[in-house]
Amino acid sequence: MDNRSVDSEETAHGRHPDARVLARVAGGDASALGELYGRHSGALFGFLYRLAGDRGTAEEILQDTLLAVWRSAATYQGRSSVSTWLFGVARRQAHNRLRGIPPPLAAEPYERADNVPGPEELAVGAERVQEALARLPLAQREVVVLAFLNDLGHQEIAEILGIPVGTVKSRLHHARATLRGVLR
Structure with missing residues (x-):
């Protein structure tokens, strides 16, 4: 065995805490899945919520993601970080669920009788x-x-999505132009 495969295996299962935890998941350790959930569920949920546009759907996709991680943990090969791998699993689950379903529109905030801004009005920018x-x-x-929103670099995004870095940059460019027009 050459040094590269030893290093790859150590990276996949030994050096990084998340890789060790994922190896335990692959071995059938349910508490390890709970550890991964505790470490990554917030970021994964935020990603899924913004893709789905609906809290309930995002929660369901997150559960589908955890089930997929439980079933496929042994396929992790250490070519990317565990976090990147988890985002990839979450993305595939989201695509499976959302294929052809337009995201729901945000609800309109209700009008307050006292003209004092409430949490809904303060959240208008976020809406x-x-x-x-x-x-x-x-x-x-x-x-x-x-x-x-997840502060990932172009290379990590390309790995998660399985696309070239140039495509990531192109999609960001077009998305920025669309968002500028919509938010004006």
């Missing part, structure tokens, strides 16, 4: 952004969410 994201094609929306 406008969510509505603008919902107007993007799914391919552009997922690149924007991964880049700006």
Whole structure:
């Protein structure tokens, strides 16, 4: 065995805590799946919520993602970080669920009788952004969410989506132009 395969295996199962935990999941350790959930569910849920546009759907896709991780943990080969691998699994689950389903529109905030801004009015900016994201094609929306809301680099996004880095940059460029027009 050459050093590269030893290093790859150590990276996949020994050096990084998430890789060790994922190896335990592959071995059938349910508590290890709980550890991964605790470490990554917030970021994965945020990603899925922005793709789905609906909390309930995002929660269901997150559960589908965990089931898929449980079933496929042994396929992790250490070629990317565990986090990148998890985002890829979540993305595939989202695509399976959302194929052909347009994202729901955000609800209109109700009017307050006392003219004092409440939480709904304070969240209008966030709602406008969510509505603008919902107007993007799914391919552009997922690149924007991964880049700006999950703070991933172009290379990591390319790995998660299985596309070239140039395509990531192109989708970001077109998404920015669309968002600028919608948010004006």
